[in-house]
Each structure stands twice: as C-alpha cells, then as structure tokens.
Amino acid sequence: MDQSINAIVRRNFIAKATYFARLLPGMHVDDIEAYTVVDCGLPSDTFNVIIPKTTKLTSLADLFENRVSEFSRKRFPLALWCWDELFNPELATLLHHYDLVRDETNVAMWLNLDARPIKPLKNSQLLIRSLQSPEEYDQFADVIAELFGDSPEADQIRQYYQLISRVHVPTQPMHFYLGVYEGKIVTTGTLFLDDESAGIYDIATRPDWRGHGFGSHMFDYLLGEAHRQSARQVVLQASTDGLGIYKRAGFVEVGTVQVFGTVAETLR
Structure with a gap:
C-alpha cells in the first residue's frame, strides 16, 4: 500500500x-x-x-x-x-x-468512503447521541475508564475528560458519542474530522454488556456520521482481534x- x-x-x-x-x-x-x-x-x-x-x-x-x-x-x-x-x-x-x-x-486501516455505499442502520434498541454537556463527558469517561479496572490510569482518564469538557463547543472537530440501552450507557465512540479524513476511535463497550452487538452498531453509526459530514476517507487503527469487522466494512490494511x-x- x-x-x-x-x-x-x-x-x-x-x-x-x-x-x-x-x-x-x-x-x-x-x-x-x-x-x-x-x-x-x-x-x-x-x-x-x-x-x-x-x-x-x-x-x-x-x-x-x-x-x-x-x-x-x-x-x-x-x-x-x-x-x-x-x-x-x-x-x-x-x-x-x-x-x-x-x-x-x-493495524492502520483506510476506507474510500466514496466507493462504499452507506447501508441503513439495522434496527436496534441502542440509542446513540452526541455529547453536549460536561456531565456527559463524565459518562463517556466512565466507559473508557472501565477498560483499565482499578488502575491509576482509570482515574487519570476521568480527570482528563473533566478538563476537556470545559472547552467543548458544538462545532469542534472531535465528536463524542454515547450508546444508551434501556436507560444505561453501554458503549462509546469518537469521530475526529480533519481536512482530509474522518478518524474512528474509542469504540468501547462496558464489560457486562459485550456480546450484544453494541460496538458494531456504534461503528456503523460512526461510518454514517462520517458520510453525513462529507468525509471521503475514513481511517482507524485496529487490534488484530478486530480486523474482521473492519475488513467486512471495506477497510483495507495500510500499515502497522x-x-x-x-x-x-x-x-x-
């Protein structure tokens, strides 16, 4: 490549x-x-x-x-x-x-969004919304921090999101999303838009809610958001365990x- x-x-x-x-x-x-x-x-x-x-x-x-x-x-x-x-x-x-x-x-991955038709989202009870308030930044941070258990890093993640919530503006290129199921926040995702691409990051699901397809639904939603924002290229970094879902979506490996x-x- x-x-x-x-x-x-x-x-x-x-x-x-x-x-x-x-x-x-x-x-x-x-x-x-x-x-x-x-x-x-x-x-x-x-x-x-x-x-x-x-x-x-x-x-x-x-x-x-x-x-x-x-x-x-x-x-x-x-x-x-x-x-x-x-x-x-x-x-x-x-x-x-x-x-x-x-x-x-x-694995660094890339998708030509112009060459991939955006499929309608499958029916799901997962409701996805973007962050709009400092309190929602705390909720986002809690999901990410759970990946780190009781380690000191979990506390630093919560503190970091408290700090960045102070400079939130609706027009910022960093878009954070929460996935809500039956009133509980179960998954997260981030879309970062620069002049040449949209980057997908931070797709995380609470351990107790894995296996329900919430992460996959968030991923599909972020692809749709990238398309709605007129992005022509989408990029991400994947673990080897997660390659399959991204390849099926049309992403190709471009580096390590x-x-x-x-x-x-x-x-x-």
Missing part, C-alpha cells in the same frame, strides 16, 4: 491527539517536522503521546534526550506510537536505552503501528 495513505492515518491521529492539548492550560504540544509530542499535564499514557515522523538519528536523539527524558523526570508514563516505515535499528536502540517496551501492535510504553519500575 502507498505510504501516502498510511500517512493519512498518522496525520488524523496526530490531529486528534493534539486537539485539546492545544486549547487547555497545563497541556503542551510540540509539533515539528521530526516528531509530535503531547504532554497532557497528567500522569497518563493514554494522553501523553509521542509520534516520531523521521528516521534521522539526530532528530531521534533530540526527541529522546529532550522530550522522553522530561517525561521520565516527572515520572509521567507515555506512549510512543511508531508507524512501521519509520522504525529502524537506531530507534530500537533508543527505546531500549530509555526503557520503553512494546505494549501493543495495531507499534506502541511502546514506559516500564512501570522506571516511574517509581
């Missing part, structure tokens, strides 16, 4: 990761040609994000010596997202030296994204 399409996935992810951090005091974005760094001001590896955009050793050395080391100094966890075409032996050496280990591998995280012992 053309690397230019893989880059569309990366650009949408960067735009999403940096959006709120550019608006809120206490958060910081360093977005240059060689890399993007997001410091959300909280000890959260969900929202402290680093994305290398070069293979040049001098730029990578600067990234680790001046940015990764700063997170280490503050004892803040982080996640470094590296697209496959940018991974090289020099980066591997730096990752090892700074005690960053592979946490997960995702490795995610590296901080070793817990280094944060003590």
Whole structure:
C-alpha cells in the first residue's frame, strides 16, 4: 500500500491527539517536522503521546534526550506510537536505552468512503447521541475508564475528560458519542474530522454488556456520521482481534503501528 495513505492515518491521529492539548492550560504540544509530542499535564499514557515522523538519528536523539527524558523526570508514563516505515535499528536502540517496551501492535486501516455505499442502520434498541454537556463527558469517561479496572490510569482518564469538557463547543472537530440501552450507557465512540479524513476511535463497550452487538452498531453509526459530514476517507487503527469487522466494512490494511510504553519500575 502507498505510504501516502498510511500517512493519512498518522496525520488524523496526530490531529486528534493534539486537539485539546492545544486549547487547555497545563497541556503542551510540540509539533515539528521530526516528531509530535503531547504532554497532557497528567500522569497518563493514554494522553501523553509521542509520534516520531523521521528516521534521522539526530532528530531521534533530540526527541529522546529532550522530550522522553522530561517525561521520565516527572515520572509521567507515555506512549510512543511508531508507524512501521519509520522504525529502524537506531530507534530500537533508543527505546531500549530509555526503557520503553512494546505494549501493543495495531493495524492502520483506510476506507474510500466514496466507493462504499452507506447501508441503513439495522434496527436496534441502542440509542446513540452526541455529547453536549460536561456531565456527559463524565459518562463517556466512565466507559473508557472501565477498560483499565482499578488502575491509576482509570482515574487519570476521568480527570482528563473533566478538563476537556470545559472547552467543548458544538462545532469542534472531535465528536463524542454515547450508546444508551434501556436507560444505561453501554458503549462509546469518537469521530475526529480533519481536512482530509474522518478518524474512528474509542469504540468501547462496558464489560457486562459485550456480546450484544453494541460496538458494531456504534461503528456503523460512526461510518454514517462520517458520510453525513462529507468525509471521503475514513481511517482507524485496529487490534488484530478486530480486523474482521473492519475488513467486512471495506477497510483495507495500510500499515502497522507499534506502541511502546514506559516500564512501570522506571516511574517509581
């Protein structure tokens, strides 16, 4: 697959990761040609994000010596997202030296929405609505936080969504959705719109409500929303377990994204 399409996935992810951090005091974005760094001001590896955009050793050395080391100094966890075409032996050496280990591998996926007819949603008792109030941000955060159990990250996620709710505007490119079944919030989804694509993120279902097709219904709804927003391309990152549903929807694999995280012992 053309690397230019893989880059569309990366650009949408960067735009999403940096959006709120550019608006809120206490958060910081360093977005240059060689890399993007997001410091959300909280000890959260969900929202402290680093994305290398070069293979040049001098730029990578600067990234680790001046940015990764700063997170280490503050004892803040982080996640470094590296697209496959940018991974090289020099980066591997730096990752090892700074005690960053592979946490997960995702598949970058892309859909030409012009070539895919949008099918009507199947009948479902799941009601989907967009977030409009700070209280609904708390409800969204609760679903995401449940994925992390009783870990400290769950608390940071709730705090992060409380912060970003303060700058909510109806016209923002980040659209959050709640799925409600029998009066209970059971699933979430996010659609991020930039100038060239719509990105699908954060499809999560509460553990007690899995197996009912709620996540699939949310996914279909977000595709419809992307179409209604006149997006022509849709991108996402999938785990290997979730590839099937996206391929059946017409998405194609365009690359691999490795995610590296901080070793817990280094944060003590």
